Amino acid sequence: MPELPEVQTVVETLRPHxxxxxxxxxxxxxxxxxxxxxxxxxxxxxxxxxxxxxxRAKRIVFGLGDDNRFYIHLGMTGRLTIxxxxxxxxxxxxxxxxxxxxxxxxxxxxRFGGIWWLGTEADDDRLGPEPLTMRSSQLARALGKTARVIxxxxxxxxxxxxxxxxxxxxxxxEAGIHPLIPSNELGGEEIETLTRxxxxxxxxxIRHRGSTLxxxxxxxxxAGAFQKLHRVYDRAGQPCARCKRPLVRIVVAGRSTxxxxxCQPAPAIIEQC
DNA sequence: GTCCATGTTCTTTA
DNA sequence: CTAAAGAACATGGA
Numbered sequence: 658m659p660e661l662p663e664v665q666t667v668v669e670t671l672r673p674h675x676x677x678x679x680x681x682x683x684x685x686x687x688x689x690x691x692x693x694x695x696x697x698x699x700x701x702x703x704x705x706x707x708x709x710x711x712x713r714a715k716r717i718v719f720g721l722g723d724d725n726r727f728y729i730h731l732g733m734t735g736r737l738t739i740x741x742x743x744x745x746x747x748x749x750x751x752x753x754x755x756x757x758x759x760x761x762x763x764x765x766x767x768r769f770g771g772i773w774w775l776g777t778e779a780d781d782d783r784l785g786p787e788p789l790t791m792r793s794s795q796l797a798r799a800l801g802k803t804a805r806v807i808x809x810x811x812x813x814x815x816x817x818x819x820x821x822x823x824x825x826x827x828x829x830x831e832a833g834i835h836p837l838i839p840s841n842e843l844g845g846e847e848i849e850t851l852t853r854x855x856x857x858x859x860x861x862x863i864r865h866r867g868s869t870l871x872x873x874x875x876x877x878x879x880a881g882a883f884q885k886l887h888r889v890y891d892r893a894g895q896p897c898a899r900c901k902r903p904l905v906r907i908v909v910a911g912r913s914t915x916x917x918x919x920c921q922p923a924p925a926i927i928e929q930c
Numbered sequence: 931g932t933c934c935a936t937g938t939t940c941t942t943t944a
Numbered sequence: 945c946t947a948a949a950g951a952a953c954a955t956g957g958a
Contacts, residue, residue, distance in 0.1 A: 660936060715937080733937050734955075749955085767954050769937055805948070814938080821936055870936060871957080890936090911950075913935085 659715060659731040661788065661819030662862035663873050663881065667737055668712045670876035674739050675754075675761065679706045682755040690751050690771040698727070698774055702754065714784050714818035716773075724777040729763060732770030734872045737763050761876075784818040789859055791817065793845075793852040800840040800848060807843065807851075808836035809910040820855070823868055823890045826915045828855045830889045835921040836907075836914050842924070861886070889915040 659667070683702040685691060691698055702721075709720035716728040717737065729737060729752075736747070740760050746753075752763040752772060763772070786795045799816040800807070810816050811825040820828070829836050832854035834847060843851070867873060867881030870891070874880055888898050893906035897917040907914050 663936075730937085733935070766956070767935090767937095769953070803947080809948090812937090823936055868936075873936070910948095 659733075659735065659867075659873060660821035660824050661712070661715060661859055662824070662865075662883065663867035663875075664715050664717060664731065664819075665712050665863050666867045666875045666881065667731070668710055668717055670879075671717075671737065671739065671761070672710050674759065674876070675707045675756065676710060677706065677708075678756050679704060680754050681757060684753045684755070685751070685772075686753075687751045687768075690765070690768060692771060692773045696774050698772065701725070701774070702727075713780055714787075714814055715821070716780065718775075718780060726775040726777075726780070728773050728775060728780060730770045730773070732765055732767060734767045735763065735765035735770035736872065736874060737761065737876055738874070738878055739876050783815050785814060785816045786818065788817050788819055788855050791852065793849045796852050797845060797848045800843060803840045805840055806837045806909060807834060807840050808912075808914055810840040812910065812912070817855070819859075822912050822914075823870075823887070824855075824858055824862065826890045827862075827888060828858045830916060830921060831858050833921055835923050836909055836916050838924045889917065891915065 680702050683699040685699055688694060705721045707719055708722045711718045716730055718726055718728040720726050731737065740762055742760055746762065747764045749766040750762050750764040754761040785799060796817060800810055803810055807829065808825060811820050832851040834851055862868065862883040865881060865883035865886060866875060868884040869880035870884055889904055892904050893915055894903055896902065897904055897920060900917065900919045902917065902919045904915055904917050
């Protein structure tokens with residue numbers, strides 16, 4: 658569930674509670690969600706103060722001072738919440754940070770998420786530019802290098818960092834670009850349009866505190882509202898908001914892909930089929 | 931029982 | 945060799 662807008666919202670709702678506060682104790686219930694496995698995370702967090710919390714791509718990066726950092730990735734079903742100590746723990750709670758008056762709990766049924774200890778290492782390996790601040794030329798450079806269709810390329814975190822299935826579909830609709838166009842066939846002007854569309858969609862989604870389809874909630878337990886404003890995602894068969902013709906669902910790279918065949922013109926090679 | 935799901939990484943194929 | 949497609953991971957809901 659968590660793409661850039663959801664992760665950003667979790668960070669913003671967590672920040673006022675934890676920055677400047679000292680961790681009294683940390684508890685890891687499952688060793689297999691930690692990388693590197695066996696590093697003594699809880700001992701390293703014991704009695705330390707949280708100095709910062711930031712988002713990078715879909716990662717929630719905690720700074721401890723001394724340049725020591727770790728990050729949590731929510732995967733598909735991860736939640737990071739502020740809870741009173743006496744509140745019952747959600748099923749599949751794998752990690753808890755205990756503060757004086759509350760706890761930060763990480764739960765994740767599917768366990769696609771996890772915790773990564775960075776220490777003083779960089780966290781940028783193999784991540785593309787941040788979409789909210791990237792230049793169109795950065796996106797153009799990455800897209801020019803691949804023949805993969807644009808939908809697939811935008812899901813690749815080394816091309817641009819933070820988009821997922823929902824926001825790629827929404828951004829391609831906003832830009833009027835068909836999901837099956839080969840990336841390296843897009844012109845400079847189209848990529849500028851796409852860059853602007855990505856930023857517009859992400860800013861709008863952050864303003865509405867992300868999309869809650871099923872699992873997502875912010876650190877306070879509140880759902881997002883942007884799902885009400887999705888124009889194409891999970892709306893196959895419904896009329897396009899622009900042209901009223903029915904939206905379509907196809908499968909690309911094993912992922913559901915939603916678009917308007919009229920507003921997002923097909924590449925010539927597909928048209929013949 | 932079946933299929934599907936907001937993500938990433940490893941393996942296989944071309 | 946590299947790029948890209950496909951499978952795998954684990955759980956729950958429809």
